[in-house]
Amino acid sequence: MYNMLRISHLNFSVDSDGQDKEIIRDLSLEIPDGKLYVITGPNGGGKSTLAKLIAGIERPVSGQIFFKDQDITEMSVTDRARLGIGFAFQQPVRFKGIRVKDLIRLAAGRDIGVTEACAYLSQVGLCAMEYIDREVNSSLSGGELKRIEIATVLARRSMLTVFDEPEAGIDLWSFQNLIEVFQKQRREISDRSILIISHQERILNIADEIIVLRDGELVGQGTKEEILPGLIGSSSAVPACKGVEI
Amino acid sequence: MKLNDTERDLLKEIADLTELPTGAYNIRSNSRAVGRQSSANIDIIPKEGVSGIDIFIKPGTIGETVHIPVVMTESGLKEKVYNDFFIGEGADVEIVAGCGINNCGAHDSQHDGIHRFYVGRNARVRYAEKHYGSGDGSGKRLLNPVTEVYMDEDSYAEMEMVQIKGVDDTTRTTVAELKEGAKLVVRERLMTHDEQKADSIYSVSLNGDGSSADIVSRGVARDNSYQKLDLKIIGNAVCKGHTECDSIIMDNGRILAVPALEANSVEASLVHEAAIGKIAGEQLTKLMTLGLTAAEAEEQIINGFLR
Numbered sequence: 001m002y003n004m005l006r007i008s009h010l011n012f013s014v015d016s017d018g019q020d021k022e023i024i025r026d027l028s029l030e031i032p033d034g035k036l037y038v039i040t041g042p043n044g045g046g047k048s049t050l051a052k053l054i055a056g057i058e059r060p061v062s063g064q065i066f067f068k069d070q071d072i073t074e075m076s077v078t079d080r081a082r083l084g085i086g087f088a089f090q091q092p093v094r095f096k097g098i099r100v101k102d103l104i105r106l107a108a109g110r111d112i113g114v115t116e117a118c119a120y121l122s123q124v125g126l127c128a129m130e131y132i133d134r135e136v137n138s139s140l141s142g143g144e145l146k147r148i149e150i151a152t153v154l155a156r157r158s159m160l161t162v163f164d165e166p167e168a169g170i171d172l173w174s175f176q177n178l179i180e181v182f183q184k185q186r187r188e189i190s191d192r193s194i195l196i197i198s199h200q201e202r203i204l205n206i207a208d209e210i211i212v213l214r215d216g217e218l219v220g221q222g223t224k225e226e227i228l229p230g231l232i233g234s235s236s237a238v239p240a241c242k243g244v245e246i
Numbered sequence: 247m248k249l250n251d252t253e254r255d256l257l258k259e260i261a262d263l264t265e266l267p268t269g270a271y272n273i274r275s276n277s278r279a280v281g282r283q284s285s286a287n288i289d290i291i292p293k294e295g296v297s298g299i300d301i302f303i304k305p306g307t308i309g310e311t312v313h314i315p316v317v318m319t320e321s322g323l324k325e326k327v328y329n330d331f332f333i334g335e336g337a338d339v340e341i342v343a344g345c346g347i348n349n350c351g352a353h354d355s356q357h358d359g360i361h362r363f364y365v366g367r368n369a370r371v372r373y374a375e376k377h378y379g380s381g382d383g384s385g386k387r388l389l390n391p392v393t394e395v396y397m398d399e400d401s402y403a404e405m406e407m408v409q410i411k412g413v414d415d416t417t418r419t420t421v422a423e424l425k426e427g428a429k430l431v432v433r434e435r436l437m438t439h440d441e442q443k444a445d446s447i448y449s450v451s452l453n454g455d456g457s458s459a460d461i462v463s464r465g466v467a468r469d470n471s472y473q474k475l476d477l478k479i480i481g482n483a484v485c486k487g488h489t490e491c492d493s494i495i496m497d498n499g500r501i502l503a504v505p506a507l508e509a510n511s512v513e514a515s516l517v518h519e520a521a522i523g524k525i526a527g528e529q530l531t532k533l534m535t536l537g538l539t540a541a542e543a544e545e546q547i548i549n550g551f552l553r
Contacts, residue, residue, distance in 0.1 A: 055535055057531055057535075076534070077531060077534040077535055078534045078537060078538060078539050078540070081534065081535050081536060081537040082537045086535070087535045089532065089535075092532075093526070093528045093529050093531075093532040095529055095547065095550055095551075096464075096492070096550065096551050097549075097550030097551045097552065097553045098546065098547070098550035099550075102546075102550065103536075106533065106536050106538065106546065107536045109536075109537055135550075152536065156536065156537075
């Protein structure tokens with residue numbers, strides 16, 4: 001099977017009070033084409049850092065990252081995006097003056113019509129006509145912003161899309177919608193791949209494979225049947241909402 | 247009306263005009279009126295003794311527009327022009343002004359437009375003013391607009407004042423006095439680059455009970471340019487005032503923001519906000535993850551900010 005992403009002996013550390021603090025340690029993994037992978041693990045385990053290393057926002061101390069067998073370790077964020085790597089921020093960025101439709105058009109990389117832009121918003125459960133002309137500024141709530149972030153990433157139609165904790169800041173009602181978004185993506189995935197950083201059991205449930213990251217190291221990988229039993233009840237997986245069926 | 251290509255380009259830039267506007271207009275090029283038209287409800291009359299025009303808008307005039315763009319293409323021209331707007335009671339109109347200077351010569355070109363607005367009771371006016379400079383001559387392009395707004399009871403004025411590009415030196419002065427129930431909204435956009443200098447000074451007096459003002463100035467100072475934003479609201483009654491200076495600095499740009507509030511009534515409620523900073527790194531990163539280069543991302547962020 002063709003490998004969408006291959007990470008080889010990756011190391012990343014930051015300076016902490018004059019000392020090197022290792023965040024990612026000798027990490028190697030592969031994400032094949034056409035699969036939905038979820039990376040989970042305790043807070044501070046290096047998950048978000050790994051997502052940023054893949055997108056090029058952070059640079060590794062050593063090791064290599066291959067995208068479709070091409071070494072992209074030294075490649076800029078822009079070049080990786082153009083090559084086909086999409087990234088949904090855990091904490092989306094606000095812009096004064098840039099409207100939702102501007103952002104979706106920039107993401108699509110072409111001057112798409114309002115109808116198409118609206119379709120991406122509808123997918124994430126936003127009433128498109130209410131949002132399309134709004135500025136991506138502080139007038140939007142955290143949940144609205146997060147859904148717009150996901151809509152922009154959908155509009156990019158990247159070969160590999162990395163979602164960094166897509167559930168963060170999303171309310172219970174929208175969470176169901178989010179699961180549907182990923183399920184739809186999952187059905188239409190064909191030769192694309194999705195990598196989701198998440199703690200949510202229901203997101204783990206739709207994964208082809210789950211990767212567990214702890215203290216910057218890969219400590220487990222396998223199907224949900226193999227991985228979930230060991231996670232449930234640990235801090236690595238939390239139910240969507242205890243005792244409430246949605 | 248005969249205009250050359252440069253004049254046409256300037257008109258397009260400052261007033262979005264590619265042909266003669268409908269409604270009343272006065273088009274001034276190189277210190278001469280090259281086109282003027284009054285309408286049934288709007289009279290444009292040249293002043294005597296000084297350059298400029300009086301614009302009389304009849305009470306109750308609804309939905310009409312007045313265009314008064316100015317273009318200058320002769321290097322070395324200097325002029326001071328007085329335009330007075332008398333907006334009748336209950337009128338609801340739109341006024342489009344603006345000045346474009348193309349200076350390809352070695353001498354400085356300067357247009358100082360003094361605009362006075364007398365906004366009648368219950369009248370509403372939307373005013374758009376765009377300033378723009380072009381041309382590669384060594385002569386400077388100078389613009390010193392003065393805007394005075396006198397607002398009667400329950401009137402409303404919305405002013406969009408934009409300096410897009412190419413103005414070497416400017417002092418922009420805006421003075422407003424508001425009576426009971428009047429409301430003033432100002433949206434200023436300022437972009438300076440190269441060695442340019444821009445001063446923008448506001449003094450808004452809220453004199454009547456129930457009056458309010460919302461003044462927002464957004465600026466971008468690039469290269470070695472300098473901006474001074476001096477926004478003052480004076481509350482003399484039961485009133486609400488808000489000023490905001492929001493600026494991006496780039497390269498070696500410098501900005502001085504001096505927001506000022508003066509409350510002379512215990513019932514005055516006044517707020518100012520000021521923020522200056524470079525483009526946030528995370529904004530650039532986000533747009534780069536969408537495939538834009540750093541330079542393209544920067545341009546999008548600035549265009550949005552100044553939109």
